[in-house]
Amino acid sequence: MEIASKKNIAIVEDSAHALGTQYKGKHVGQRGTSIYSFHPIKNITTGEGGMICSDDRTLLDCARRLRFHGLGVNAFDRKIQGRDPNAEVLEPGYKYNLTDISAALGISQLVRINAFILKRTELAMLYRKLLTEIPEINPLHDPPYSIKHAWHLFIVRVDTDKTGMSRDDFMIRLKEKNIGTGLHFRAVHLHKYYMNSMEMRRGMLPDTEWNSDRICSLPLFPDMTPDDVNDVVNAIKEVLKKG
Incomplete structure (x- = not known):
């Protein structure tokens, strides 16, 4: 932020997954301008849509106009604020x-976001505990500094050398056991648009590609129970046992 201020560079913080997250004791989006997603799989949802937060009142007034035809006032302004x-x-x-x-x-x-995050955290910690018994499946590590994780997703890395199968095969075999998984972070440069229009290709970002080929998301939502987490982990054990 200091560099941006000195250089007069506008920053919009992508906090789509991070409602309730804290970084070094401060909420993500606490300063400046940030955007949040309320897509159905996020920690709270409005079906679709999101939220803009900013300490720049001029920017917020502009966003309010742009969201509704560029009108200077809306129905709330007219009926409630007179x-x-x-x-x-x-x-x-x-x-x-x-x-x-x-x-x-x-x-x-x-108003219930803290309760949602608490439940997600409890489930994530149970996943971590149970997955210590499965060296082929590695939850992502916490960073070396203070954070409060919102646990929007529970991401694991599949050790393809130990499992003897690709991440995609692992996901397919879990699906056969009625366990849904997610693939949320494909390497951006390998999407068809960027490969076709910008001549991106595999091999340009080997570390990114290595991780992208091995990560997937296990089920995680507040209505899950400890028994549900155990069911997921047991299904993983069965998939790996059959090889």
């Missing part, structure tokens, strides 16, 4: 506002 009912377009805008129902759903969950 502002001028003659809404006028101040600049070209979009139709990006949440519905009232979606917003109400998000607000009702926002």
Whole structure:
């Protein structure tokens, strides 16, 4: 942030997965401008949509205009705050506002975010404990500094040398046992668009590719129980036993 301030560089913090996360004792998005996602698999959801946080009131006023046709006031301003009912377009805008129902759903969950994270943390710690018995499957390590993890996802790295199978085969075999997994972080430069339009190719970022080929996400959501976690881990053991 200090470098950005000196160079007058605008920073927008991508906090899509990080609602409730803390870095060195401070909440992610505490300063400056940040964006959060409320997609269905995030820690709280509005179905679709998200949230912008900023300490720049001018920027927030602009975002409010742009989300709703560029109008200077919206229905809330007119009916609740008693502002001028003659809404006028101040600049070209979009139709990006949440519905009232979606917003109400998000607000009702926002007050419960700490409880959601606590439950996710308990499940993640159970996963870590049980997976110590399976050296072929490695949860990601915590960084060497103080954090509070929101546990949006529980990501593991598949040791393909020890398992004798690829990460994709591992995911397919778990699916056959009715265990769903996720693949959330494919190496960006290997997506078709970048390979076709920017001549990206495998081998350009070997460390990124190595990790991308081995990580996947195990089921994690607040309604899971310890028995569910045990079911997932037992399914992993069965998959690896059959090889």
